Amino acid sequence: MNDKRIENYREYFTKDYLMGPNCLRLLDEMRRKYPLAEGGRVMDLGCGTGLTSMFLAKEAKLRVFATDLWIAAAQNAERFISWGIEDQVIPIHADANALPYAEGYFDAIVSIDAYHYFGAKEGVFAEKILPFLKKGGVFMAAMPGVKEELTGEAADLLMEWVEGNKDDYDTFHCRKWWLDLMGKSKEYEVVMDLDLDCYEEAWNDWFVSGHEYGIKDKAFMDRGMKRYLSFIGLVIRRK
Numbered sequence: 182m183n184d185k186r187i188e189n190y191r192e193y194f195t196k197d198y199l200m201g202p203n204c205l206r207l208l209d210e211m212r213r214k215y216p217l218a219e220g221g222r223v224m225d226l227g228c229g230t231g232l233t234s235m236f237l238a239k240e241a242k243l244r245v246f247a248t249d250l251w252i253a254a255a256q257n258a259e260r261f262i263s264w265g266i267e268d269q270v271i272p273i274h275a276d277a278n279a280l281p282y283a284e285g286y287f288d289a290i291v292s293i294d295a296y297h298y299f300g301a302k303e304g305v306f307a308e309k310i311l312p313f314l315k316k317g318g319v320f321m322a323a324m325p326g327v328k329e330e331l332t333g334e335a336a337d338l339l340m341e342w343v344e345g346n347k348d349d350y351d352t353f354h355c356r357k358w359w360l361d362l363m364g365k366s367k368e369y370e371v372v373m374d375l376d377l378d379c380y381e382e383a384w385n386d387w388f389v390s391g392h393e394y395g396i397k398d399k400a401f402m403d404r405g406m407k408r409y410l411s412f413i414g415l416v417i418r419r420k
């Protein structure tokens with residue numbers, strides 16, 4: 182499942198850019214399985230340092246609105262200029278709960294390793310995200326999750342990993358849970374759902390990135406989390 186194109190971005194697989202499992206591997210698998218039409222307008226929701234925004238601009242030939250909460254737009258603007266993509270990628274500082282865009286504006290909304298932070302609640306998708314898609318537009322997300330909802334020792338290990346933070350704990354769900362949350366509507370349909378193949382590689386890139394959280398995460402993987410975790414992919418089309 183290796184794509185050679187990913188190798189062109191290897192210089193960015195470091196703690197200066199990665200904020201978790203390798204977002205480019207996750208995005209590349211998603212868009213190879215569900216190609217996005219070139220030339221459209223995409224919101225990269227929770228873009229972090231903008232790696233996925235660069236990838237969408239360069240590889241998918243999309244115009245990108247690189248939207249993030251924790252990373253300042255000015256920081257991403259500097260990066261986009263240094264990468265020579267400032268005319269294709271617009272940095273926006275915004276909260277997914279109150280997006281500043283025109284309704285029906287986007288051909289696609291992509292959210293890699295971010296949607297679980299704000300989207301794991303009833304109503305968020307239909308009320309706060311979907312309105313910004315054109316009819317026929319697609320929402321594409323990949324989020325860390327679990328193979329099956331955790332119980333017993335596995336649940337205890339996850340709680341220890343997230344240091345007892347119930348909000349963080351509640352972001353980890355299985356594919357069925359996500360489908361039950363988002364699966365049925367007159368407004369949209371789920372057109373693809375999967376557990377991503379690149380899950381281990383994406384985590385491994387993070388472990389060797391040099392980031393202190395990567396080192397901590399690896400310790401929990403080695404203690405058994407690896408058996409339970411997955412990466413959940415969803416593609417939803419607005420009707």
Ligand SMILES: C[S@@+](CC[C@H](N)C(=O)[O-])C[C@H]1O[C@@H](n2cnc3c(N)ncnc32)[C@H](O)[C@@H]1O
Nearest residue numbers: 204227228229250251276277293294295298299
């Ligand atoms: C683990 S980082 C991943 C960043 C990037 N997608 C990547 O994979 O490298 C999660 C991102 O979600 C963003 N995020 C969390 N809550 C958000 C919200 N309410 N609105 C917009 N972005 C949010 C954070 O700002 C952060 O950059």
